[in-house]
Amino acid sequence: MNPAAPVHAIVLAGGRATRMGGVDKPAVVVGGRRMLDTALDAVNDCARIVVVGPRRSDLDSTVLQTQETPPGAGPVAGVAAGLAVLDAEPGDRVILLASDLPFAEPTMVEALAAAVQDADTVFAVDESGRLQFLLSAWRIGALTDRVRSLGSTVNQPMKALVPETFDTVLFRGVTDCDTPEDVERARGRAAASPVSIAEARRAILEVVPPLPPRSATLGTSLGATLAERLLAAEALPRIAVSAMDGYAVAGNGPWVLRDDIRYAGSSDELELADGEAARIATGAHLPSGATAVVRDEFAVVTNTSDGPQLSRSQDAPVRDDARRRGEDWHEGYRLAVEGTAVTPALVSAAASAEVTTAGVRGPVRAHVAVTGDEIRREGPLRRGQTRDALGPVLPQFLSWCGVRTVADTHLRDTSDSFDELFREVRQPDLIVIVGATGGGAADQLRAALDRAKARIVVGRVQCRPGGSQVTALLPDGRVVLGLPGNPYAAVATLLITVPSIVAALTGRTPAPRQLARIANASEVSGDATRILPAVPQPDGTWRVDPGIRTAHLAGIIDREALALVPAGAADGDLAELVPLPR
Known part of the structure; x- marks a missing residue:
């Protein structure tokens, strides 16, 4: 085969999903993203991409879309529909990929595309030796011949396409999701793997359900x-009112100035005849018969034998300084x-x-729990104790994110303290726990979440500090956010994660990210996102602190933001800024 032959992709995103109750399986979220999006990312470098299934308005315009005939006629019918739209040369290569493989990766597609240079057909195979028919690579001509040989493609199983000879490529960790149990196992596996900050936020927004609406003041x-x-x-205004201090006038000037004065909020009746004027204050409603307001600086009052007379100054514009009803x-x-x-x-x-x-x-209500036998908030410290320098200020940081703290407690390091917390604390929407997120002997949170049958939304995040954070959803909808125990890591994690939790619970559109160029990014970047205090520079860039002590918050006292410096960043690269409360 020609190694330069184009590689295309057919992504199957239809079917009835009968074992999952007919849900839109490609739209199911695993690891913070739709399984369809995972599939499309895996084949992103392919020359042409066809998605077979119901039309989706959110796909990129470069993605071709079609549907098997009749809808729900099975995967072989889907492959035939994809080939018809692809219109590729017989010597081209094509990747067949199901949209229910939550761990499909671009490296798998690259390996299959390379392997099909020496064979007409290559299937992925998992550790158990099971062929993955819909994680495979074909020469277009060979696949077209197999489809045509079947005659009818309706309700044909994929194994009907398998030729007598084919090659295989072993991929570990390949799994498809045919049942709700498969999905939950995949989600558990995804949650155990660290994700990026963006993936963590996306998982929260897609998995955490909104609070029920209510009528409120x-x-x-x-x-x-x-x-x-x-x-x-x-x-607004409900009635015509004066926008300026001046004179209410009726008709064209000059006007006879009456002694009456109309004040804001006055309920007195006042009617102007044509050619009359009266003093009026800002916000006062216009007298009956008034046709305009002349502001003070445009008005000239002269005394005549018939009394005071009002006229516009010679250079004043002819304008109305009244605000009309419904303006x-x-x-x-x-x-x-x-x-x-x-x-x-x-x-x-x-x-x-x-x-x-x-x-x-909303608003989102939170219960804050600081953990640790060594923590003491008040009174003199005993040997081995540490001052609680975080618990008293966490409500202020939460308030900055739009959360109301309704309770603030301290938990001892006991095996059942979290079980009791989840069982007894029912009112808040969010339970914020400081500490116990790691894997140490006293870190009981994750085991307690398992016992409570919580769904892990985010298990770990690829960032420093804050990598051990956990976001979980209890069966009744309460959200649990586990923060690292040291103050700086806890605050950094809170400011980065809580806004997404608030957006998910309240149905709010997340605010756009603020980006800035980091002048000394190469000095601090590593193999994971680093969260560091930052200050603006006169040239518009920002400079981050190369190092920070995480056991206290002194390092952010005079800083304006936290910068999320990406792994491998160079000087002047863009990074997200998270404003610090002032």
């Missing part, structure tokens, strides 16, 4: 998220869309629109 719901559109209940909005105007954070600005705008309640999710 907006003024007491700061930190929540709108669960519905926010519509104005009244026009800002009318009743029913959309002030904010679903998913908008309830902020002071939103509460204020809603009050201006006569809206005091709305459907919201």
Whole structure:
């Protein structure tokens, strides 16, 4: 075979998924991403990519899409549909890949593509010797001949395509997900493997379900998220009002100036006849008959034999300094869309629109638990004890992320302390635990999560510090966030992870990442993302601290942000900035 022959890919993303209750199996999330996205990443370097299955609007425009005929007619029908759209040369190579292989990787595709140079067909094989028909590489001509030889492709099993001779490539850890149990095993395996910060955030957003919506007073719901559109209940202004201190006038000037003064909030009746004017204050509603407002700096008052007379100054523009009813909005105007954070600005705008309640999710309530027999918050320290310098300030860091702390406790290092915590603490949406996330003798959190039948969303993260963090979902929907025990690692992990938890629970769109160039990135980068305090430089770049003591928070006292310096970064490379509370 020609080693330069193009390599294409057919990704099968259809089928009935009968053993999984008919769910959209390619959209199932394992390890923080859809299995379909994992498959597409694995074949990303292929010349042309065809996805066979129901049309998906979120796929890249370069991906070809088609569906087997009839829909649900089986994998062979899907392969035939993919070949028809691919329209490749017989000597080209094609990768067949199912979208239910959560651990498919680009290296597997590269190995199969290389192996098919010496054979018409190459199948992946797992440790047990089982052939993976839908992790395979073919010469286009050979695959086309096999499909045609079957006659009908409807409801044909993939083994019907297997030729008499083929080669195999062994891949360890290959597993497909045909049942809910397969998915849970794959998720457990994925959670045990460290993921990137981006993958951890994505897993949280995709796995953690939102809180149920509730009707609430907006003024007491700061930190929540709108669960519905926010519509104005009244026009603004409700009636025509003066935008400036000046004069309400009726008709064209000059005007006879009356003695009346209209103040803001006045309920007195006042009517102007044509040619009359009256003093008016900012915010006061216009008298009946008024056609405009002339602001003070444009007005000239002269005394005549008939009394005071008002006119515009000679160089003043002819303008109306009144605000008319509905000038800002009318009743029913959309002030904010679903998913908008309830902020002071939103509460204020809603009050201006006569809206005091709305459907919201949140705010997220948290129970904080600091662990460790050595921790002491108050009183003199005894031998072997350490001051709790983190527990008292964690509520402030959580508040910065939009979380309300409703309880703050200390847990001893006992085998059942977490079991009791999960059993007794029912009210909060989020349980934040400091310490016990590692694998030491006193680190009981992960075992307790297993006993509570929690679903591990993020097991470990490829970053320093904070790699031992864990995010889990209890069966009743409560989220558990396990933070490392030392203060700097705990705070760094909290600021990086909690916003994603809040977004997931409240249905909020995550804020865009802030990026900056790191002047001394090469000085600090390693084999994993490093989280370091950073300060801005006069030239617009940022400089990070090469080292930081993690046993206290002194290193971030005068710093403005944490920088997430990627592995292998060079000076001037971009890194995400996470602002520090000021």
